Amino acid sequence: MSRISIIGSGVVGSATGKGFHELGHKVIFYDISKEKREALKNDGYNVANNLSEALSQTDISFVCVNTPTHNSEQDLSQIFSVLQHITEYLNTAEKQHLLVFRSTILPGTMRNEIVNYLEKNCKTKRGIDYDVVYNPEFLRQNSSLDDFFSPDRVIIGEDHAQLSKILVEIYEPLTKNIIVTSFEAAELIKYASNCFLSLKISFFNEIGLICQHLGIDHKVVSLGVSLDKRIGKYGTEFGRPFDGMCLPKDTQALASFIKQNRIEPDLLEIALNINKKIEDLTSESQLVSDSTETHS
Ligand SMILES: NC(=O)c1ccc[n+]([C@@H]2O[C@H](COP(=O)([O-])OP(=O)(O)OC[C@H]3O[C@@H](n4cnc5c(N)ncnc54)[C@H](O)[C@@H]3O)[C@@H](O)[C@H]2O)c1
Structure with a gap:
């Protein structure tokens, strides 16, 4: 004890x-x-x-x-x-x-x-x-x-x-599964995990926007993709920005940190831009998600 x-x-x-x-x-x-x-x-x-x-x-x-x-x-x-x-x-x-x-x-x-x-x-x-x-x-x-x-x-x-x-x-x-490593690797593991989830959510929101444009059922597309065990269900539903207390703040903080280190955070910027687009569409009620999933 x-x-x-x-x-x-x-x-x-x-x-x-x-x-x-x-x-x-x-x-x-x-x-x-x-x-x-x-x-x-x-x-x-x-x-x-x-x-x-x-x-x-x-x-x-x-x-x-x-x-x-x-x-x-x-x-x-x-x-x-x-x-x-x-x-x-x-x-x-x-x-x-x-x-x-x-x-x-x-x-x-x-x-x-x-x-x-x-x-x-x-x-x-x-x-x-x-x-x-x-x-x-x-x-x-x-x-x-x-x-x-x-x-x-x-x-x-x-x-x-x-x-x-x-x-x-x-x-x-x-x-x-206990990994002992350096301070810096442990710090980045946390950010990389959260930022990957943000990317995944934004990726599936983009696929959802494509579905909407082409008149394809986004739910069946998400289901069909998420049943691949390498992909999984989390974050594959269309119409919810990444929200909650952690993903937006951590994605923004890592993107800004990378820039300060003179590296372009290309993927993270794309994830943040798609997220903004989905936030705007949901606030204009053009997208209504029936997802009960929490992105935190
Ligand atoms: N919320 C989540 O889902 C989650 C998940 C994983 C990691 N994190 C991370 O964990 C950390 C904590 O997040 P949280 O959601 O628990 O935050 P929180 O705001 O719920 O809790 C922080 C607590 O610290 C207290 N506090 C502030 N200053 C203090 C001080 N000087 N002395 C004592 N207490 C003080 C606040 O009153 C508050 O109750 C953050 O870095 C967050 O990014 C959060």
């Missing part, structure tokens, strides 16, 4: 903490929102009133705060707010702590922002007093707890050996 704290108890944090709790770990939640803390307390979970209280009673913290996209750029303000409090705690801590970052973050963020901030601001030493790993989450918002218990894979990003061992042990009951 591990002693785990959850920092940021929204969609991802709640599912992660409740999942670990059900697996028999001792879990303490913390969220800046009093409402979220009260709701978790009312459901019978352990909740800390501040971040230090959560960290001092645990050995591993999963940081699950949000990383929204603003003007196509990732906004790390919630991460930095947490880092400031973590640093205050680490500067007086008397035991080791492992920090596990769960938020979706662009390649280079762990090394250049998070590790850099901690190493500059903590009097205690990384590798001795505390350490840091990256462990992105792939769950869907509408089935977050179920997805926690049946992950297709667990990705762990680290920059020196041994750290991942603790996390591998924690995740082993859930899946055999």
Whole structure:
């Protein structure tokens, strides 16, 4: 049994903490929102009133705060707010702590922002007093707890050996597909997964527009294509843009990041343009999807 704290108890944090709790770990939640803390307390979970209280009673913290996209750029303000409090705690801590970052973050963020901030601001030493790993989450918002218990894979990003061992042990009951890799590869795996889903949705929306133009039944075309096991059903229905909390923000953020690295994000731009077209058509009610699928 591990002693785990959850920092940021929204969609991802709640599912992660409740999942670990059900697996028999001792879990303490913390969220800046009093409402979220009260709701978790009312459901019978352990909740800390501040971040230090959560960290001092645990050995591993999963940081699950949000990383929204603003003007196509990732906004790390919630991460930095947490880092400031973590640093205050680490500067007086008397035991080791492992920090596990769960938020979706662009390649280079762990090394250049998070590790850099901690190493500059903590009097205690990384590798001795505390350490840091990256462990992105792939769950869907509408089935977050179920997805926690049946992950297709667990990705762990680290920059020196041994750290991942603790996390591998924690995740082993859930899946055999555990990949331990670099910070940057883990960060990009998360974005590449979400951006592939955006591309897939836009591809099938384009096929749907072609069907509409030619008077072909788009439903039978989607079905006929999606029954190919290599393709599958998710995202093949016509008339829904990619929406939800993650796909638009992550596709925009990766496209912008790629541009900053002087690479043309050709496919991602096409996916975003088709998505805009479908959004416009749905808002003009020219397309009505009967899909119940959630793209998150
Ligand atoms: N929602 C999804 O389906 C999903 C799936 C996979 C990955 N992600 C990624 O996981 C991350 C979290 O997403 P989410 O949907 O859970 O976000 P969310 O907004 O639901 O939860 C974030 C929580 O962090 C809290 N918070 C903000 N600042 C804080 C601070 N300083 N201290 C403590 N708590 C603080 C907020 O009050 C909020 O409850 C994002 O990076 C997102 O891209 C989300």
